[in-house]
Amino acid sequence: MSTEFAQKSHDALVDPKLQLAIYTSTARLKQNRIDAVSPAALPDYQELRAQANAIKKHTIDNLDHYLEELESNVAAHGGKVVYCKDGTEVSDFILNLAKERGAHLIVKSKSMTTEEVDLNERLEHHGLESVETDLGEYILQLAHERPYHIVAPALHMTRYQVADLFERELHAPREIVIEKQTALARSVLREKFLAADIGISGANFLVADSGAVVIVENEGNARLTTSAPKIHIAVAGIEKVIPRAQDLATFLKLLARSATGQLLSVYTSFLSGPRREGEIDGPEEFYVVLLDNGRTRLLPDKGKRQSLFCIRCGACLNTCPVYRKIGGHSFPWVYSGPIGAILTPQFMGTQHEPALPFASSLCGACGEVCPVKIDIPKVLLDLRSEVKKSDAREGRNRLEKLGFRLFAWLMTHPPLFEMAGRIARSMGWPTSRKGPLGAWLSERDLPPLPAHSFREMWRRR
Amino acid sequence: MGRRVSLFVTCMVDQLFPQVGMAMADVLERAGYQVDFPENQTCCGQPAFNSGYRAEARTVARHFLDTFESSEAIVVPSGSCTAMVVHHFAELFHKEPGTLARVHSLEKRVWEFCTFLTEVAGVDDVGARFDRVVTFHDGCHGLRELGVKDAPRRLLARVRGLELREMVPAEECCGFGGTFAVKFAELSGAMARTKIEAIERTGAQTVVSADPSCLMQIQGALTRAGSHIGTLHLAEVLASR
Numbered sequence: 009m010s011t012e013f014a015q016k017s018h019d020a021l022v023d024p025k026l027q028l029a030i031y032t033s034t035a036r037l038k039q040n041r042i043d044a045v046s047p048a049a050l051p052d053y054q055e056l057r058a059q060a061n062a063i064k065k066h067t068i069d070n071l072d073h074y075l076e077e078l079e080s081n082v083a084a085h086g087g088k089v090v091y092c093k094d095g096t097e098v099s100d101f102i103l104n105l106a107k108e109r110g111a112h113l114i115v116k117s118k119s120m121t122t123e124e125v126d127l128n129e130r131l132e133h134h135g136l137e138s139v140e141t142d143l144g145e146y147i148l149q150l151a152h153e154r155p156y157h158i159v160a161p162a163l164h165m166t167r168y169q170v171a172d173l174f175e176r177e178l179h180a181p182r183e184i185v186i187e188k189q190t191a192l193a194r195s196v197l198r199e200k201f202l203a204a205d206i207g208i209s210g211a212n213f214l215v216a217d218s219g220a221v222v223i224v225e226n227e228g229n230a231r232l233t234t235s236a237p238k239i240h241i242a243v244a245g246i247e248k249v250i251p252r253a254q255d256l257a258t259f260l261k262l263l264a265r266s267a268t269g270q271l272l273s274v275y276t277s278f279l280s281g282p283r284r285e286g287e288i289d290g291p292e293e294f295y296v297v298l299l300d301n302g303r304t305r306l307l308p309d310k311g312k313r314q315s316l317f318c319i320r321c322g323a324c325l326n327t328c329p330v331y332r333k334i335g336g337h338s339f340p341w342v343y344s345g346p347i348g349a350i351l352t353p354q355f356m357g358t359q360h361e362p363a364l365p366f367a368s369s370l371c372g373a374c375g376e377v378c379p380v381k382i383d384i385p386k387v388l389l390d391l392r393s394e395v396k397k398s399d400a401r402e403g404r405n406r407l408e409k410l411g412f413r414l415f416a417w418l419m420t421h422p423p424l425f426e427m428a429g430r431i432a433r434s435m436g437w438p439t440s441r442k443g444p445l446g447a448w449l450s451e452r453d454l455p456p457l458p459a460h461s462f463r464e465m466w467r468r469r
Numbered sequence: 470m471g472r473r474v475s476l477f478v479t480c481m482v483d484q485l486f487p488q489v490g491m492a493m494a495d496v497l498e499r500a501g502y503q504v505d506f507p508e509n510q511t512c513c514g515q516p517a518f519n520s521g522y523r524a525e526a527r528t529v530a531r532h533f534l535d536t537f538e539s540s541e542a543i544v545v546p547s548g549s550c551t552a553m554v555v556h557h558f559a560e561l562f563h564k565e566p567g568t569l570a571r572v573h574s575l576e577k578r579v580w581e582f583c584t585f586l587t588e589v590a591g592v593d594d595v596g597a598r599f600d601r602v603v604t605f606h607d608g609c610h611g612l613r614e615l616g617v618k619d620a621p622r623r624l625l626a627r628v629r630g631l632e633l634r635e636m637v638p639a640e641e642c643c644g645f646g647g648t649f650a651v652k653f654a655e656l657s658g659a660m661a662r663t664k665i666e667a668i669e670r671t672g673a674q675t676v677v678s679a680d681p682s683c684l685m686q687i688q689g690a691l692t693r694a695g696s697h698i699g700t701l702h703l704a705e706v707l708a709s710r
Contacts, residue, residue: 009652021659329642333659367653369646369660370519372613389557392521412517416525419480419511420532429484447651451658452689455485462478462487466494466506 009363016338017367026164030335033163037326040269041377050265059258061381064317067250071307074216074249075298081219085281087294094301095125098243101297102127102208103134105239111136111205115197115237117223117230118142119210120158120320121299122243123342127208138208139200141229143193150177156336157344158322159267164335197229207233207291211244212319213259214296217252220280221296224263224273231277240279240291246298247316259319262379266321302355312387315350317380324374324384330367340364346374350387358395365391426463433457473503475540477533477579479550480512481681489681492708493546493582500590509536515553518561519647527561534558534571542589543579546704547680548611551581556614581611582704583620583679593623599709600630603701604673606664606687608680609642621679621703628706634671641667645686661690668698676700 020026045053067074079089092098105111114136116122128149131138140149144162148155151173155161162170167186174192175182183189209230213222221242223230234240250259264270283290306313325331325345336344340361341352349364358365365388374384399405418425437454438445448454474497478490494504514529533554537543545551555576562568586592605625611617625633644650644660651657664687668676676691678684681702688700 017653017656021655329644329660329663330656333656333663363652366521366649367656369609369642369644369649369657371609371642371646373609373640373642376613389519389521392519393523394521396521396523408520409522412520412522412525415517416514416522416528419514419529422509422511425480425511433484444648444651447654448689450654451693452661452686453692455685455688458485458487460487462483462490463506463508465487465491469491 010340010361013338013340013361013363013367017334020335020338021333025166026335027333029164029166031332033160034326034332037160037268037322041266041323041326042269044265044269044271050261056258056262057379057381060262060319060379061317063250063255063258064380065314068247068307068313068316071246071249074251075246077216077251078214078219078249078296081216082281082294082296083219085219085294086284087219087281087296090295090297092297092299092301094299095127095130098122098125098297098299099127099130099134102131102206102241103136105241105295106136106206109205109239111239113200113204114138114206114208115200115204115233116140116145117207117209117225117233118145118161119208119243120155120342121210121245122208123155124301125299127243139197139204141197141201141227141233142225143190143227143229146193146197147173150174154337154342157325158320158347160322164337201232201236204233204237206239206241207235207237208241208243209234211242211248211296212263213256214244214249214298215251215253215256215278216249218280220253220278222256223277223279224260224275225277226268226270226274228275231275234277234279235289235291238291239293239295240282241295241297242279243297243299245316246300246303247318263319263321266323266377266379306354312350312354312390314382315347315354315387317382318347318351319380320347321379323377323379327373327377329369329371329373334367346384346388347382350382350384350391353391353395358391358398362395362399365395426461429461430464433459433461472501473505474542474544474585475537476504476506477510477513477537477543477545477550478506479545479547479681481685482546483511485685486681486702489546489702489704492702493544493704495708496586496595496704497544497590499595500586500592502590505540507536507540511536513550513553514561515550515557516647518553518557523561530554530558530561531568534568534575537575537578538571540578542585543575544582544585545579546582546702547682548581548608548615548617549680549682551579552610552614554579581615581617581679583624584615584617586707587620587623594627595624595707597627597707597709598629599706601675602632602634602671602673603675603677603706604634604636604668604671605639605703606636606643606668606676606678606680606683607640608678608683609640611679612640617679621677624703624707625677628709631706634673636667636671636673638667643683643686645682647682650686657686658690661686662694665690665694665696669696674698675706677703677706679703 128138157163282294331345514526518526558572643664644657684700
């Protein structure tokens with residue numbers, strides 16, 4: 009385990025205010041989801057999950073076909089698809105376009121994909137102003153933090169912390185009433201919307217058969233971002249494509265319910281192409297940036313590529329007993345929780361944080377709530393095996409490997425297993441606080457040792 | 470199916486909680502079964518499998534296959550170990566068609582203890598008496614990989630003198646997770662304390678579970694916290710008179 013991961017997890021665990029904030033926020037989201045997908049509220053929930061899984065599997069199996077279909081349909085509506093290999097290509101494209109159009113101010117709606125490639129930092133580095141317009145994201149941009157959660161980015165912050173931040177950064181009187189904080193942010197952001205040259209959004213779905221970008225949100229800021237400025241750029245991972253508009257009937261029923269427990273988000277926008285003749289609003293230029301950033305590396309593995317089915321609802325985070333303890337910022341990349349634990353090693357390589365796939369009790373709650381049925385525990389197990397194979401190749405963790413070889417040998421020699429147990433019991437529990445027993449004892453007591461093993465008792469029965 | 474069962478007591482029960490194995494044998498015998506204990510048994514291999522050591526897990530799994538080749542029904546006092554055999558052995562041997570066929574035959578014969586009683590033996594009432602207020606902890610693997618939810622509650626409902634009070638949330642992990650408990654000790658301990666808070670809110674005197682490893686974690690954390698709440702395996706409750 010890297011010291012950074014260990015330290016951040018520890019810091020979160022010993023911060024009572026943070027623990028309370030994470031636990032209560034996730035508890036609310038978790039319960040909302042349970043109610044929204046209950047048999048009374050959504051009788052065909054399990055069928056919808058199976059359907060969503062089948063659509064995603066089919067799409068990822070035929071990704072090239074659907075991306076081409078999307079591209080030609082976006083073009084048919086007067087938009088343009090741009091393929092980008094990584095964050096540099098995304099920012100180069102946007103910077104060039106901004107230069108050609110003389111653009112300076114960018115408004116952004118919430119997008120995890122742009123967080124992946126640190127888009128704001130890249131654009132600001134070249135003198136552009138890029139403003140987040142989702143309230144949570146705006147708070148985090150002012151605080152110079154990355155999202156704590158996939159759908160509730162500022163979940164860890166209390167209104168008092170936001171009050172301090174706004175007072176410091178916006179030079180406004182300290183305000184602790186949430187509605188008034190929102191009004192303050194809105195007044196700042198409204199001016200940005202009106203003055204912005206470019207709007208950058210993410211995408212929840214890219215519909216191949218209609219060339220549409222579909223965005224769900226609750227604040228209306230994505231709708232403004234994509235319609236007020238003259239240029240709209242949607243940045244999305246290539247896995248966001250779905251074949252048909254009618255598939256949305258499945259996904260939209262699942263997404264908001266899984267994320268927040270809402271039946272639908274407040275706004276669902278279908279954006280296909282720039283403003284057409286006779287229309288009174290909408291951008292003059294419309295671009296869909298399709299980002300790879302490592303996604304194609306997942307495609308050859310038929311088991312693990314199910315990780316690309318994710319629709320970023322965050323349900324696995326809210327239900328995960330590990331996320332609910334160590335929180336979002338302990339995780340080593342933008343994606344946190346169970347989905348982060350399987351995406352990060354695959355996007356960044358297992359050595360980015362080799363402990364990550366092991367930081368799970370394998371309780372399976374994540375797989376149970378995943379609306380597209382990603383078998384997260386199975387992928388974690390596969391990744392664990394990959395980490396150990398790479399350890400063996402590179403000669404790391406030799407002692408642990410030796411320990412498990414000894415374990416396997418003992419477990420295939422029952423008389424020796426019995427003898428080892430007898431000797432260990434006669435010696436009593438070691439008192440040393442080093443090694444695995446020390447780690448156990450740091451948090452818990454050990455059970456009293458029995459006088460005899462089961463097999464000894466059975467023989468005497 | 471004949472009225473004969475083999476016990477797979479698991480390495481943990483064998484070495485640390487033998488009374489759980491004895492209680493399980495007792496309950497099965499009272500349900501009319503002839504019980505045997507194949508002496509060659511050791512472990513299902515899950516510690517190695519969950520730690521990423523597939524070759525070592527395969528070695529232990531192969532030993533399990535050999536040991537229980539001729540058993541008609543194998544009953545296990547752990548949802549987690551049962552799930553290892555029923556769900557993960559096949560993955561370990563997916564490149565060995567011959568062994569895979571043996572695994573598939575084995576999968577149908579391995580039973581988690583509660584499920585065996587309610588589904589195979591067809592008994593909900595084993596004639597037990599236990600005069601205490603208890604709460605039941607669902608082991609995650611039994612719950613989510615095997616769907617063990619109703620069986621233990623049906624069994625507990627028929628125990629005379631027993632009052633079951635469900636904890637909220639009942640389905641949250643106790644934080645054991647095998648080597649997770651020692652690799653991420655502080656985190657695992659924090660998860661256990663959250664579990665204990667849920668247990669204490671019920672006012673129960675005893676925590677019952679069908680998974681010995683969860684019980685070791687919960688009991689260890691309860692004792693450390695100075696609590697007087699005890700833990701028992703469901704088999705021990707069912708064997709009580």
